[in-house]
Amino acid sequence: MPRLGDPNFYRSVILMIEHGETGSMGLVINRGAPLTLGELARGQDMGIAKEREGQPVFVGGPVEPQRGFVLHDDAELLEKHPVVPGLFLSVTLDALGPLLENPTPRLRFCLGYAGWGPKQLENEIAEGSWLFADATAEAVLGQEPAKLWETTLRGMGVDPAMLVTGRGMN
Numbered sequence: 265m266p267r268l269g270d271p272n273f274y275r276s277v278i279l280m281i282e283h284g285e286t287g288s289m290g291l292v293i294n295r296g297a298p299l300t301l302g303e304l305a306r307g308q309d310m311g312i313a314k315e316r317e318g319q320p321v322f323v324g325g326p327v328e329p330q331r332g333f334v335l336h337d338d339a340e341l342l343e344k345h346p347v348v349p350g351l352f353l354s355v356t357l358d359a360l361g362p363l364l365e366n367p368t369p370r371l372r373f374c375l376g377y378a379g380w381g382p383k384q385l386e387n388e389i390a391e392g393s394w395l396f397a398d399a400t401a402e403a404v405l406g407q408e409p410a411k412l413w414e415t416t417l418r419g420m421g422v423d424p425a426m427l428v429t430g431r432g433m434n
Contacts, residue, residue: 272326275413279399280387284425288380289323293404294412305364315367324374338369370405
């Protein structure tokens, strides 16, 4: 929501990965970084499918920006953690290599993550700083990142034009 005021989260869509008593962790899935998968692969001396070279890397959040997270739909990959049906998270270079070399699985590679301390996110939601909706693999991997914020809001029945800074919804 505009009232949050943190530029790290301006018009951000965050996929929550963990939420519990010790805090929360999520990935911003709609903010591109000034880096492509091809540049990333060259920097790690990894092979990459030609179809993937120009695909963007995403800024997953302001915490540990050197750490990589791969969201993907490759059910055959051995090293993965289910997030929602049809969507998996992998966090190792051993998992990244096969995903970069295979042009078939859809993926979103994020650097960094968003984190909240215990009860911080609940307090921000109670203050009206965040809206939340159920995630789907299609929303995370199949929608155009630049339109994801607006599409997500409209899917919730919220008109983005009605959001105002400072007071949430008009």
